[in-house]
Every structure is written in structure tokens, then in C-alpha cells.
Amino acid sequence: MSGYYSLLQNIERYVAxxxxxxxxxxxxxxxxxxxxxxxxxxxxFVCIHQSYVVQGSFRAFFLSDQGVExxxxxxxxxxxxxxxxxxxxxxxxxLFVEAxxxxxxxxxxxxxxxxxxxxxxVFERYFRIVAQKSFAFAQRRILSNIGKSAEQRYLEFYExxxxxxxxxxxxxxxxxxxxxxxxxxKIRKRL
Amino acid sequence: MSGYYSLLQNIERYVAxxxxxxxxxxxxxxxxxxxxxxxxxxxxFVCIHQSYVVQGSFRAFFLSDQGVExxxxxxxxxxxxxxxxxxxxxxxxxLFVEAxxxxxxxxxxxxxxxxxxxxxxVFERYFRIVAQKSFAFAQRRILSNIGKSAEQRYLEFYExxxxxxxxxxxxxxxxxxxxxxxxxxKIRKRL
DNA sequence: CATAAATCTTGAACTGCTTCAAGTAAATCT
DNA sequence: AGATTTACTTGAAGCAGTTCAAGATTTATG
Numbered sequence: 437m438s439g440y441y442s443l444l445q446n447i448e449r450y451v452a453x454x455x456x457x458x459x460x461x462x463x464x465x466x467x468x469x470x471x472x473x474x475x476x477x478x479x480x481f482v483c484i485h486q487s488y489v490v491q492g493s494f495r496a497f498f499l500s501d502q503g504v505e506x507x508x509x510x511x512x513x514x515x516x517x518x519x520x521x522x523x524x525x526x527x528x529x530x531l532f533v534e535a536x537x538x539x540x541x542x543x544x545x546x547x548x549x550x551x552x553x554x555x556x557x558v559f560e561r562y563f564r565i566v567a568q569k570s571f572a573f574a575q576r577r578i579l580s581n582i583g584k585s586a587e588q589r590y591l592e593f594y595e596x597x598x599x600x601x602x603x604x605x606x607x608x609x610x611x612x613x614x615x616x617x618x619x620x621x622k623i624r625k626r627l
Numbered sequence: 628m629s630g631y632y633s634l635l636q637n638i639e640r641y642v643a644x645x646x647x648x649x650x651x652x653x654x655x656x657x658x659x660x661x662x663x664x665x666x667x668x669x670x671x672f673v674c675i676h677q678s679y680v681v682q683g684s685f686r687a688f689f690l691s692d693q694g695v696e697x698x699x700x701x702x703x704x705x706x707x708x709x710x711x712x713x714x715x716x717x718x719x720x721x722l723f724v725e726a727x728x729x730x731x732x733x734x735x736x737x738x739x740x741x742x743x744x745x746x747x748x749v750f751e752r753y754f755r756i757v758a759q760k761s762f763a764f765a766q767r768r769i770l771s772n773i774g775k776s777a778e779q780r781y782l783e784f785y786e787x788x789x790x791x792x793x794x795x796x797x798x799x800x801x802x803x804x805x806x807x808x809x810x811x812x813k814i815r816k817r818l
Numbered sequence: 819c820a821t822a823a824a825t826c827t828t829g830a831a832c833t834g835c836t837t838c839a840a841g842t843a844a845a846t847c848t
Numbered sequence: 849a850g851a852t853t854t855a856c857t858t859g860a861a862g863c864a865g866t867t868c869a870a871g872a873t874t875t876a877t878g
Contacts, residue, residue: 498770506774508766521763553755557748564744564755571758572712574765575699579689581772582805583697586835606856614773619835621857777865797826810865812827 439467439490439542446488446514450565457556464548470535477533483522485543489515492539493603496531497611507612510600516566536604586615587623630658630681630733637679637705641756648747655739661726668724674713676734680706683730684791686799687722698803701791707757727795777806778814 440462447453453461470476470492477483477496487494494517497507508531511517522529526546553560580589590613594601601609610620631653638644644652661667661683668674668687678685685708688698699722702708713720714737744751771780781804785792792800801811 498774500774504774506770508770520759520766524759524763553752557751560748560751560755561744564751564758567755567758567762568711568715571762571765572715574762574769575711577769578765578772579697579699581769582802583689583691583695605854611773616836617856618837618858622835625857796824807866808826809828809867813865816827 439488439540440465442490442514443488443542447562451558451562453556453558453562457558460552460556461559464544464552465542466544468541468543470539470541472535472538474535475532476535476541477519477522477529477531479530479532480528482526483519483529483533484526484545486516486518486520486523486546486549487511487533487541487543489513489517490540490542492541493536493600494533494539494541495536495604495608495612496533497608498531505608505611506614507608510597510604510608510612512600512603520570536608581614586613586619587627589613589615590620590623591627630679630731631656633681633705634679634733638753642749642753644747644749644753648749651743651747652750655735655743656733657735659732659734661730661732663726663729665726666723667726667732668710668713668720668722670721670723671719673717674710674720674724675717675736677707677709677711677714677737677740678702678724678732678734680704680708681731681733683732684727684794685724685730685732686727686795686803687724688799688802689722696799696802697805698799701788701795701799701803703791703794711761727799772805777804777810778818780804780806781811781814782818 443465444458447461467490468476468487476485476487476494479499489511491513494511495507496509496511496517496519497505499505509517517533519529519531519533521527522531523546549559549563553563580592584592593609593613606620607617610617613620615623634656635649638652658681659667659678667676667678667685670690680702682704685702686698687700687702687708687710688696690696700708708724710720710722710724712718713722717737740750740754744754771783775783784800784804797811798808801808804811806814
């Protein structure tokens with residue numbers, strides 16, 4: 437039950453669902469335990485669920501034809517993660533979503549969420565706000581990618597998410613920041 | 628009236644508002660004529676409106692401390708543009724939004740949109756879907772930025788938006804793709 | 819249409835970042 | 849605890865992309 441409460445808190449930062457809507461929402465959630473290195477999404481399979489992280493850390497990454505990994509997103513407690521493109525269009529995923537630590541997530545299936553939103557506009561609103569914030573966030577990252585040096589990108593990330601820096605493997609962070617692990621190692625040395 | 632119809636068509640790709648909701652929506656729209664090189668958003672001012680492009684082309688860009696421009700988004704007919712971060716949080720903008728050609732837009736004020744969404748959940752849904760698609764799109768761009776070479780990024784953009792390539796200044800496209808105008812010129816030469 | 823302003827091109831020198839390879843350290847498993 | 853895998857470090861060489869500067873071309877304006 438613990439995870440339900442923290443997700444509810446997240447929701448109540450933006451909207452105030454009534455008791456009935458809240459119960460309806462809880463009823464579509466499923467708590468899942470995941471082990472380190474486990475994949476909760478894999479390329480080729482449709483990403484049915486969106487996952488809210490109760491405990492643990494995760495990453496979504498793309499594996500290029502040449503075998504290079506590109507981390508698109510990290511998620512720790514109180515964040516959502518999925519192959520979002522696959523999730524909203526219900527098309528086959530192109531990303532892996534991997535647990536970086538043992539953890540627990542709350543999964544909600546796409547069709548259940550859609551039905552819930554149709555019935556309770558308060559959730560339509562919640563997911564609109566979340567999507568808008570996610571978009572604004574992604575735009576800030578794009579600006580950082582096109583405008584800043586590798587060192588600046590690392591420092592910016594470190595300022596924003598010092599906890600994540602200490603919690604994920606360095607090669608994963610490097611692939612998120614768009615540089616090689618070797619170069620990230622060198623940046624850290626000279627700072 | 629012409630612009631209203633094409634925006635309505637856009638909406639009806641995702642949802643089906645009733646006559647009343649439709650009229651309420653139309654009532655918050657304002658059609659504005661803009662001249663080439665005109666700014667419709669400027670840093671420091673809160674971005675009150677979201678703009679739907681009826682005719683013309685626009686770009687949103689960030690001007691760094693060193694005076695370098697970084698284009699975050701282009702918009703042509705049937706696209707939305709704004710400083711989205713400023714718009715959703717109603718905080719001062721950090722971007723310019725500039726008309727690249729003479730054009731016409733439909734502006735809708737933040738507070739009017741919010742009120743409309745509260746009253747007509749069908750619009751809540753519409754803007755949720757638009758935000759989700761925008762986010763998924765931004766994620767694809769991030770992958771392209773962190774994983775691909777300058778030449779690959781250009782080719783990818785050219786495939787997706789051949790029309791835009793021919794329509795916007797090359798320095799603007801270069802700053803969108805995260806490279807110098809000189810280098811884009813060289814890429815185009817060798818292709 | 820002539821002049822100015824803005825945009826694009828080209829080359830040469832330079833540098834931030836990658837690649838490759840080998841060694842060290844730290845997790846993970848039995 | 850010892851063995852094995854996984855992750856991180858370091859240096860040397862190479863290259864993708866930048867910077868600077870000058871000229872050519874296109875677009876705007878009186």
C-alpha cells in the first residue's frame with residue numbers, strides 16, 4: 437500500500453480527485469517487484485504500461501545498430517518511466533527500460549488509464565499537466581545538448597540531480613549526457 | 628475565419644467537441660497578423676499566449692550569454708509555437724519567438740485555455756494528447772542529438788521536413804541541428 | 819535599379835571529443 | 849575468501865566539428 441500513497445501525493449500536487457476517482461485509480465494499479473538488471477520494457481514488444489517508481493532506479497536506453505547505448509531517461513523514486521512513444525501510440529518499443537537497482541514500481545496499463553481519463557476528467561488534467569511538464573523538461577535538455585560543451589552538460593546535470601550522479605553507473609550517465617565514458621572520466625578528474 | 632477552420636480540423640483529428648464547446652473555444656481565439664522578423668515572444672516577458680500558425684514560418688530560439696543563437700523549434704502551418712516553459716508556468720520567457728516570414732497566427736491566452744479545459748474536458752483531452760505527442764517528439768530529437776553525427780542529424784531532418792529545410796535560413800537550421808552554419812554549408816556541399 | 823544589409827561559401831588552423839588499448843579497481847558469484 | 853565479471857582510469861593518436869577571416873551571393877530597401 438505504501439507506494440499508492442506516494443503516487444497519490446504526487447497527483448495531489450496538481451489536482452484533487454474525489455474519493456470515487458481515487459479508488460478507481462488505485463484499482464488499475466499493480467505493484468511489481470523488479471530485480472537489478474531486469475528489463476521491464478524491451479524493443480519489439482508494445483509497452484503496455486507506464487511505471488511509477490516507488491523504490492529503486494531505472495534507465496530507458498536505445499541500443500544503436502552499432503551496439504552503442506544511448507540513455508534517454510533516468511527515473512528514481514516518484515518519477516514515471518516507460519518507452520513513452522511506444523506507450524502512447526501502442527506500437528512496438530524501440531527502447532529498453534532497465535532496473536539499475538532492485539526496486540518496486542506501480543504499473544498502470546495504457547487502456548486502463550485512457551478509460552480512467554475518459555471517466556474522470558480530473559485524471560485527464562493530471563496527465564495533461566505531467567505531459568506538459570515533461571515536454572518543457574525535454575526542451576531544456578535539448579537546449580543543453582545543442583548549446584553546451586560536454587563539461588557544461590555534466591556540471592548542469594550534477595547541479596540538478598546530484599543524487600542520480602552518485603547512484604547510476606558512469607557509463608549510463610555518459611550515454612545520457614552524449615559523451616563517451618572515457619571522456620566523462622577525464623572531465624571528473626580535472627574538476 | 629479561415630484559420631479557425633484549420634485549427635478545428637487539427638482538433639478533430641483527436642477529439643470531437645460539441646457545438647457549444649467549439650464555440651467556446653473559438654471565442655478565446657484571436658487572429659493576429661505578424662511581419663517577417665517580428666518577435667511574438669521575448670525574454671523577460673511572460674509568454675501569455677500559445678500560438679497556432681495559420682500561415683508563415685516561425686522559430687523559437689535561445690540567445691546565450693556569448694551571443695550565440697540556439698533554435699529550439701520551428702513552426703509552419705498547422706503547428707503550435709510559444710516559449711512553452713514560460714507559457715505553462717506563466718514565468719518570464721527565456722526564448723525569442725520570431726517570424727521568419729510574414730504570417731498569421733491564432734493566439735489563445737493561458738488563463739482562457741485553462742478555464743476552457745476545466746469547463747470542457749474534451750479540450751483537456753486534446754491538450755493532453757498534443758502535449759504527449761510533443762514530448763514523444765522531443766525525446767526522439769534528444770536521441771538524435773546524443774547519438775548521431777552532424778551529417779546524420781541533417782539528413783534525418785531533411786527526410787522528415789524537406790519543406791522546412793527549403794524555407795528557413797540556413798543559420799537557423801544549423802543552430803537547430805546543433806552545429807555551426809559553416810559546417811552545415813560544408814555538409815551540404817559534399818552530399 | 820542601385821546600394822546596403824543579410825546570408826551563404828570556402829579554406830586553413832585549431833581543439834574538444836572519440837577511439838583504441840592496456841591496466842586498475844570494484845562488484846558479483848560460488 | 850577467491851575467482852570472474854563488470855566498471856572505471858589513463859594515455860596516445862586521430863578526426864569531426866569549430867573558429868576565424870575573406871569573398872561571393874542573395875535579399876531587402878530607398
